Amino acid sequence: MNKWPIRVPMQIQETISSWLVRLAIGQGCDPLTLTGTIWADWRAWTFDLDRGIPKERIDILLELSDIRKSALKQSALACEISIISSLPLLKHGIWPWLLGIGIRNRRYRGGLQYCPLCFSSDTQPYFRRQWRFAWATNCEKHNVLLLDRCMQCASPVEPHRLSVLHVKQLSFCATCGIDLRKCVPQPNLSGALRFQECARNFINLKQGEIWGRSIDIREWFDACRQFINMIRRVVCQPESKLGRMFTDIGVPFHKIEPEQLNLRLELLSVGCREQLFDCLNTLMSIHINDISNILKYYSITKNSFWSNNYENPSPLHFLNSALSIQNRRYKSRTNRTYGVPKSKIAVLKAWTRLKRRGIVD
Numbered sequence: 001m002n003k004w005p006i007r008v009p010m011q012i013q014e015t016i017s018s019w020l021v022r023l024a025i026g027q028g029c030d031p032l033t034l035t036g037t038i039w040a041d042w043r044a045w046t047f048d049l050d051r052g053i054p055k056e057r058i059d060i061l062l063e064l065s066d067i068r069k070s071a072l073k074q075s076a077l078a079c080e081i082s083i084i085s086s087l088p089l090l091k092h093g094i095w096p097w098l099l100g101i102g103i104r105n106r107r108y109r110g111g112l113q114y115c116p117l118c119f120s121s122d123t124q125p126y127f128r129r130q131w132r133f134a135w136a137t138n139c140e141k142h143n144v145l146l147l148d149r150c151m152q153c154a155s156p157v158e159p160h161r162l163s164v165l166h167v168k169q170l171s172f173c174a175t176c177g178i179d180l181r182k183c184v185p186q187p188n189l190s191g192a193l194r195f196q197e198c199a200r201n202f203i204n205l206k207q208g209e210i211w212g213r214s215i216d217i218r219e220w221f222d223a224c225r226q227f228i229n230m231i232r233r234v235v236c237q238p239e240s241k242l243g244r245m246f247t248d249i250g251v252p253f254h255k256i257e258p259e260q261l262n263l264r265l266e267l268l269s270v271g272c273r274e275q276l277f278d279c280l281n282t283l284m285s286i287h288i289n290d291i292s293n294i295l296k297y298y299s300i301t302k303n304s305f306w307s308n309n310y311e312n313p314s315p316l317h318f319l320n321s322a323l324s325i326q327n328r329r330y331k332s333r334t335n336r337t338y339g340v341p342k343s344k345i346a347v348l349k350a351w352t353r354l355k356r357r358g359i360v361d
């Protein structure tokens with residue numbers, strides 16, 4: 001087979017699927033036609049191509065296009081996810097912290113996010129790699145919420161279904177045909193943006209930090225997931241001790257509807273993830289000098305703080321002495337006072353510090 005006549009260089013930080021769609025439009029054919037020509041025996045769009053093109057499928061793509069093997073490898077999202085995941089990345093199934101696209105017969109249920117302002121400022125609109133991560137809910141350049149649906153028809157974003165007869169670039173909704181650059185940017189929550197910036201910085205450093213303690217990057221992401229699970233539990237049980245603690249320290253969990261949380265993190269909408277990360281940011285912004293006193297004051301138990309099967313990493317072991325152990329069999333009224341500090345002064349001090357730092361109103 002001859003090389004394709006039109007060169008389409010990959011943009012900085014572009015996803016593989018975005019480049020393939022632009023490559024197809026550049027040659028004047030539909031994305032489905034292009035991939036059918038490259039891989040006649042493989043239904044490419046029934047896979048999440050952004051994770052990485054399988055080794056056995058790469059050579060033919062290199063033969064037909066001008067892309068370098070190293071560029072394809074670097075653009076695979078498997079690079080970042082393997083840095084932060086403590087679990088092996090399975091061929092099928094959802095990867096931790098990577099938005100699931102929920103493929104069903106080449107149709108997506110979600111998973112692709114975009115910023116209409118980035119699309120508008122691009123000479124050739126394209127999807128960024130960072131928009132695919134579950135921790136990303138903001139465009140850091142334009143300081144707006146990312147969108148994960150067409151604002152006219154509410155369909156998920158599916159550029160691989162575009163027809164070259166109707167569009168000359170990928171910033172269009174494949175369902176209703178509107179130009180996604182016209183979607184109105186939505187305001188964001190600053191706490192979620194701060195969490196996103198932390199995640200990005202920590203990945204670059206390959207090292208995280210929680211309550212002043214350095215922590216391995218995989219353990220940081222695992223701990224964040226634990227805290228998100230805790231926030232989810234509190235949303236369903238707002239009257240629990242943790243719920244009271246969250247309310248008092250200003251974790252804005254009341255804004256989340258329990259029914260929004262029926263899916264795992266990687267399948268939740270951008271708006272729902274943003275609210276969870278806003279809560280997470282408040283929780284993680286508690287000063288290291290305060291966290292133990294706060295946990296003691298509210299008599300938070302180990303069982304309610306950590307999930308049963310989670311082994312909290314050594315940098316967080318200092319919390320263990322602040323968490324009470326609930327004896328489920330012999331629970332009595334007297335247990336309620338277990339772990340309460342001698343006075344309220346420490347807690348009031350902590351409260352003042354939180355106020356001063358603008359974490360609570």
Ligand SMILES: [Zn+2]
Nearest residue numbers: 115118139142
């Ligand atoms: Zn943007």
Ligand SMILES: [Zn+2]
Nearest residue numbers: 150153173176
């Ligand atoms: Zn639409």
